[in-house]
Amino acid sequence: MTASKEEELVAIRRELKELLVSMLAGLEEIDPADIKDDEMLFEEGLGLDSLDAVEIVALLQRHFGLHVKDMKEGREIFKSIDTLSRYIYDNRSKENK
Amino acid sequence: MHLGHLRKDVSKVMRPEDNPAVRECLRLGSHEAKPVKMIDPQQHLGGALEIVQALNEGNIVCMMGDRSYGFDTLEVPFLGKPAYFPYGALAVAAATESPVVVLLTHKVLEREYIADVSNMWRPIYEDGQKKRTTKRLAKQLYRALRIIRGRTSL
Numbered sequence: 630m631t632a633s634k635e636e637e638l639v640a641i642r643r644e645l646k647e648l649l650v651s652m653l654a655g656l657e658e659i660d661p662a663d664i665k666d667d668e669m670l671f672e673e674g675l676g677l678d679s680l681d682a683v684e685i686v687a688l689l690q691r692h693f694g695l696h697v698k699d700m701k702e703g704r705e706i707f708k709s710i711d712t713l714s715r716y717i718y719d720n721r722s723k724e725n726k
Numbered sequence: 727m728h729l730g731h732l733r734k735d736v737s738k739v740m741r742p743e744d745n746p747a748v749r750e751c752l753r754l755g756s757h758e759a760k761p762v763k764m765i766d767p768q769q770h771l772g773g774a775l776e777i778v779q780a781l782n783e784g785n786i787v788c789m790m791g792d793r794s795y796g797f798d799t800l801e802v803p804f805l806g807k808p809a810y811f812p813y814g815a816l817a818v819a820a821a822t823e824s825p826v827v828v829l830l831t832h833k834v835l836e837r838e839y840i841a842d843v844s845n846m847w848r849p850i851y852e853d854g855q856k857k858r859t860t861k862r863l864a865k866q867l868y869r870a871l872r873i874i875r876g877r878t879s880l
Contacts, residue, residue, distance in 0.1 A: 671771070678772070678798070679767060679771055679772020679773070679774055679814075680772070680798075680814055680817045680818065680821075682771035682772055682774035683772075683774045683777060683778060683817070683818050683821045683822065684817075684821045685774075686771075686774050686775060686778040687778055687821040687822050687823075690778070690782070696779075696782070697775055698775065698779055700769075700770070700775055700776070703770065703771060703775045704770050704771075707771060
């Protein structure tokens with residue numbers, strides 16, 4: 630992995646954490662910096678629910694121009710901040726072409 | 727069945743085993759236009775991907791306003807007492823910037839129902855006031871229900 634890719638991933642993770650905290654009602658009291666990169670977003674991790682999932686899917690579209698359609702792919706993408714960030718990194722440039 | 731006249735695909739967020747009578751009714755309508763597609767809220771992410779995709783394509787997603795399926799509810803004063811109503815449809819509409827058409831029905835005779843679709847809103851979250859906005863929208867929704875009740879002398 631090149632340094633520039635890692636730097637970009639760090640920036641995406643930070644941006645995502647800030648967006649989620651500002652957007653999701655259940656995370657209002659959390660400092661974005663306290664969210665671990667590999668923390669599970671749903672269930673036992675941050676405890677997000679299906680309405681939060683709708684917000685995140687809509688956020689990916691509005692903010693990053695990404696449309697996740699594949700249900701199986703979604704299972705992997707929405708695991709954690711890290712998996713979401715990698716998906717954004719890998720697909721943002723593709724969709725913008 | 728009448729939604730078929732709108733020439734849109736219709737999805738319904740509903741657990742498959744919940745109501746066999748409704749399921750049968752939807753199956754009976756399937757020969758007319760396109761059958762109603764079921765989105766199971768118990769699947770991964772509660773069907774979020776399917777819901778957002780359907781709305782993005784300009785189609786109709788139906789959600790029941792009286793069943794929380796174990797998700798959060800909002801306390802709203804209703805008929806003199808606090809009641810707990812689901813707000814999923816409002817939250818989905820706000821997140822996807824979609825309009826909500828409120829469909830309220832009640833039975834007046836054995837085979838006669840009145841359906842009211844006079845309420846249509848575009849829920850928008852006010853910056854940093856998500857909880858308050860959602861609660862306001864839910865109150866608006868259940869106020870409409872009270873008005874229908876008054877009109878139809880339930």
